[in-house]
Amino acid sequence: MFIVIDCGSSTTRLYLIEPESLNVIDKVIVATGVNATIEQGSNESLKIALTKGIAELQQRNQKAAEEIEFIIASGMITSNLGLYEIPHREAPAGIEQLAKHTLRFAAGELLPVDIPVLLIPGIKNKTTPQWGELRGIDLMRGEETQAAGVLLGYKPALPCTLIELGSTTKLIAINEQGEIAGSITSLSGQVYAAILKHTFIAASVADTADAEQDKAVMDAAWQSVNDSGLLRTILMTRFIQFALPTTAAQRKLFLESAIACDDLKLLADAQHQGFNVQGNIYLIGNKERCAIYQYIFSQYAEGANNFHVISDSESIDMLAITGAGAIARVIQTQAS
Amino acid sequence: MYIITIDTGTTNTRVCGWQGTRLLAEAARPVGVRDTAITGSTDTLMKGVSEAVNEVKDKSEIPADARVVYLSAGMITSNVGLCEIPHLVAPAGLRELADGMTAGHLPDITGEPIWFVPGVRNHRNSVALENVDQMDMMRGEETEAIGVLTSLDIRGPALIILPGSHSKFVKIDEQNRIEGCVTTIGGELLDVITRHTILASSLQHQFASDIDAPSLLQGARQCLQTGLSRTCFSVRVLDMFAGLSLNQKANVLLGAVLQDDLQAVKNSQAFHCSPETHIVVCGKDTLKFAFATLIDNDPWFTGRITVAPENKSISAQGLLALAQRKNII
Numbered sequence: 001m002f003i004v005i006d007c008g009s010s011t012t013r014l015y016l017i018e019p020e021s022l023n024v025i026d027k028v029i030v031a032t033g034v035n036a037t038i039e040q041g042s043n044e045s046l047k048i049a050l051t052k053g054i055a056e057l058q059q060r061n062q063k064a065a066e067e068i069e070f071i072i073a074s075g076m077i078t079s080n081l082g083l084y085e086i087p088h089r090e091a092p093a094g095i096e097q098l099a100k101h102t103l104r105f106a107a108g109e110l111l112p113v114d115i116p117v118l119l120i121p122g123i124k125n126k127t128t129p130q131w132g133e134l135r136g137i138d139l140m141r142g143e144e145t146q147a148a149g150v151l152l153g154y155k156p157a158l159p160c161t162l163i164e165l166g167s168t169t170k171l172i173a174i175n176e177q178g179e180i181a182g183s184i185t186s187l188s189g190q191v192y193a194a195i196l197k198h199t200f201i202a203a204s205v206a207d208t209a210d211a212e213q214d215k216a217v218m219d220a221a222w223q224s225v226n227d228s229g230l231l232r233t234i235l236m237t238r239f240i241q242f243a244l245p246t247t248a249a250q251r252k253l254f255l256e257s258a259i260a261c262d263d264l265k266l267l268a269d270a271q272h273q274g275f276n277v278q279g280n281i282y283l284i285g286n287k288e289r290c291a292i293y294q295y296i297f298s299q300y301a302e303g304a305n306n307f308h309v310i311s312d313s314e315s316i317d318m319l320a321i322t323g324a325g326a327i328a329r330v331i332q333t334q335a336s
Numbered sequence: 337m338y339i340i341t342i343d344t345g346t347t348n349t350r351v352c353g354w355q356g357t358r359l360l361a362e363a364a365r366p367v368g369v370r371d372t373a374i375t376g377s378t379d380t381l382m383k384g385v386s387e388a389v390n391e392v393k394d395k396s397e398i399p400a401d402a403r404v405v406y407l408s409a410g411m412i413t414s415n416v417g418l419c420e421i422p423h424l425v426a427p428a429g430l431r432e433l434a435d436g437m438t439a440g441h442l443p444d445i446t447g448e449p450i451w452f453v454p455g456v457r458n459h460r461n462s463v464a465l466e467n468v469d470q471m472d473m474m475r476g477e478e479t480e481a482i483g484v485l486t487s488l489d490i491r492g493p494a495l496i497i498l499p500g501s502h503s504k505f506v507k508i509d510e511q512n513r514i515e516g517c518v519t520t521i522g523g524e525l526l527d528v529i530t531r532h533t534i535l536a537s538s539l540q541h542q543f544a545s546d547i548d549a550p551s552l553l554q555g556a557r558q559c560l561q562t563g564l565s566r567t568c569f570s571v572r573v574l575d576m577f578a579g580l581s582l583n584q585k586a587n588v589l590l591g592a593v594l595q596d597d598l599q600a601v602k603n604s605q606a607f608h609c610s611p612e613t614h615i616v617v618c619g620k621d622t623l624k625f626a627f628a629t630l631i632d633n634d635p636w637f638t639g640r641i642t643v644a645p646e647n648k649s650i651s652a653q654g655l656l657a658l659a660q661r662k663n664i665i
Contacts, residue, residue: 134554134570135570137570137577169565184566185569186565187566191565193533228518229596229599231597231600234520239468239471244468268562
């Protein structure tokens with residue numbers, strides 16, 4: 001068996017995996033990510049948190065170190081704030097390339113555990129950073145492993161596009177060869193969270209469940225963003241409260257739709273970058289958010305018709321596990 | 337004759353003492369209608385305004401028996417202010433606003449009547465989801481607009497840009513009346529993006545201190561092409577991979593935010609702004625020059641651009657002009 005680590009900014013997930021079936025035997029979530037390195041000026045607390053998480057998996061399942069073949073990790077763990085910085089690989093890159101450039105550390109070398117550790121590198125767009133090509137610059141750490149999970153787990157028709165809806169929105173283009181052609185990221189998730197936490201707009205959408213899909217509301221948000229921009233539309237969320245008989249849930253839907261409309265330009269930008277985004281689109285994230293993006297993109301993005309939604313947390317967890325498992329298999333094959 | 341002007345906004349109140357048009361003294365308090373909205377009571381606002389008025393009276397050495405005229409504008413006339421007055425419906429100019437001034441009595445502040453200037457709302461009889469974009473309103477900016485028009489001798493049609501926590505664009509028609517306004521959350525969102533997203537570390541919580549035109553224009557261009565949220569991420573990428581200064585990165589973000597603001601003007605359903613409309617940009621230097629730079633480099637705008645000198649008393653000047661028109665000073 002092996003352990004998969006998916007390390008993010010604020011949370012790290014550790015899974016104990018049965019290798020043949022990729023069944024999750026056990027899972028530990030630690031509330032520590034690379035942000036801890038920023039806060040404390042050293043990666044020591046991240047190292048301690050990961051070591052504890054691994055020990056917890058071992059103890060709970062009574063597994064000795066020698067029963068665990070390896071630990072394979074992806075995400076921010078390979079950034080300058082993680083345990084060991086690995087430069088991004090340049091796109092296009094498929095599972096073979098990811099496996100080829102995965103770094104192996106002997107037991108005890110990276111973490112104080114008697115298990116070897118494999119670190120999967122991130123990927124960056126093939127572009128020359130310059131003012132004129134600012135929009136072409138993008139990168140990922142962790143999403144490449146999830147993308148490998150989609151390719152293995154869902155076997156999509158190629159080319160296809162993945163849109164991961166988290167604290168960032170990341171569009172990942174998969175080319176005809178099943179390689180990651182590149183990505184385009186927006187900060188929409190964080191902008192939305194900041195609006196809700198730090199502006200008076202929160203009062204207009206507060207304490208409400210997600211709204212039913214209301215096409216009139218989503219269409220109105222699109223019209224407003226299209227005509228008047230995102231910043232005016234965000235404020236309209238407040239105006240609507242006093243001008244129209246609306247529920248807080250409808251206003252929340254209006255606001256979330258406006259954010260999705262701003263992200264609509266990611267598809268056009270992807271085409272500008274030369275990515276083929278005419279295939280199926282896989283939306284990955286919160287169910288309600290995926291539904292809004294599906295409606296907005298299907299209505300207002302040319303050629304975006306076939307959507308697949310991956311929204312339950314177990315399925316999303318499985319993306320990193322399947323991807324890491326596939327990369328590990330390739331490494332083992334290459335080694336033998 | 338002595339005059340006290342009171343300008344109350346969402347978070348701040350500014351009071352000035354005048355003898356004729358000569359500024360004698362000023363005082364400010366960090367109180368506004370936000371305090372009423374939070375506490376449900378006007379006590380904090382009333383106390384803060386009263387303190388500022390007394391401070392100005394003391395500093396101005398106004399004789400006890402002198403006649404003092406009190407003038408006020410801003411959010412103080414809202415339902416969370418001290419004297420609620422309904423908005424006038426646009427179009428409204430110097431005459432309509434002067435006619436609409438209402439005397440109120442707030443004995444906790446003064447025994448004299450205080451003349452309040454009404455706000456202005458866009459002309460829409462009924463609001464539906466389809467036309468809600470045309471709806472907008474102002475309280476305080478109408479008085480600032482009058483101050484700008486009179487102090488700079490501006491003739492409409494013109495578009496007055498008043499940046500702040502919310503960017504307010506006030507359209508002036510051919511008859512120098514306020515035709516309508518559009519508001520965006522630009523300033524407030526710039527603040528939360530800078531201080532409460534991952535960009536807080538990239539920008540070290542700092543805003544642009546000076547205009548760096550190439551960076552500003554790059555941010556604006558990218559926002560047009562790829563959207564605001566994507567441009568925010570590009571600022572992060574620039575931080576990681578390019579040797580830009582803090583101010584340059586902050587300019588990229590500023591350009592993106594203000595570019596999105598300008599879209600509200602170009603396609604506004606609330607008023608008609610043609611490319612040749614005279615643009616008058618007010619406010620603090622950085623925001624003012626940023627707007628002017630973007631408009632100057634935007635081929636859509638072909639009209640004259642006037643950059644107003646920084647003037648903290650623009651609201652007071654509007655109040656004085658309105659009071660003169662009403663023959664109360």
